[in-house]
Amino acid sequence: MIARYALILVILALPFTAAADLEKGKAIFMERCITCHGTEGKGDGPIAAGLPADMKPRDLQTGTMKVAVDDAKFKELILKGGTAFGLNALMPPQAGLSDADIASLIEFVHSLRKK
Ligand code: HEC
Numbered sequence: 598m599i600a601r602y603a604l605i606l607v608i609l610a611l612p613f614t615a616a617a618d619l620e621k622g623k624a625i626f627m628e629r630c631i632t633c634h635g636t637e638g639k640g641d642g643p644i645a646a647g648l649p650a651d652m653k654p655r656d657l658q659t660g661t662m663k664v665a666v667d668d669a670k671f672k673e674l675i676l677k678g679g680t681a682f683g684l685n686a687l688m689p690p691q692a693g694l695s696d697a698d699i700a701s702l703i704e705f706v707h708s709l710r711k712k
Contacts (some may be wrong), residue, residue: 622705625698629691638709651683652685660710671703 627636635641638657645654655662664682664711665671674679676699679688 617699617700617704619705619708621698622701622703622708626701626705633687638706640703648687652687654687657706657709658711660707668700668703671706672699675699675702 626634626638630638631642633640633642633654634657635645635654640654640656642654648654655673662671664684665674674684674688675691675694678686678690680686681690692698
């Protein structure tokens with residue numbers, strides 16, 4: 598009987614343990630992405646200003662992606678960086694992020710989208 602309740606509790610808790618944390622994602626974005634993509638993801642960070650037009654960081658508010666068309670691809674892009682997919686080498690690979698960190702970061706980037 599107790600085992601059955603424990604199982605139900607685990608099942609109820611599952612969606613929450615895997616859930617992306619938007620605040621965490623924001624913190625990671627502010628730490629690792631805004632120099633190029635800007636605080637609101639418009640691709641207008643301080644480094645972007647000095648780049649030629651064909652090297653500009655993507656405007657993440659449009660949600661138009663060449664590689665990161667779904668969350669699995671987005672995760673791969675974050676881990677491997679732009680060069681792995683024929684994108685601009687300026688888009689750097691990220692080290693030291695857990696799966697949960699990456700899920701949170703992706704969720705935050707989705708939240709930037711304006712439509
Ligand atoms: C040093 C500058 C720089 C930093 C830092 C940077 N990016 Fe980028 N990013 C770029 C550039 C440049 C592109 C455009 C690549 C292209 O289209 O060839 C890009 C493209 C992208 C794209 C579009 C990919 C696609 O499929 O079209 C996403 C999403 C993205 N970056 C997310 C991030 C996230 C999230 C971070 C922080 C973890 C980050 N970037 C950090 C420069 C940067």
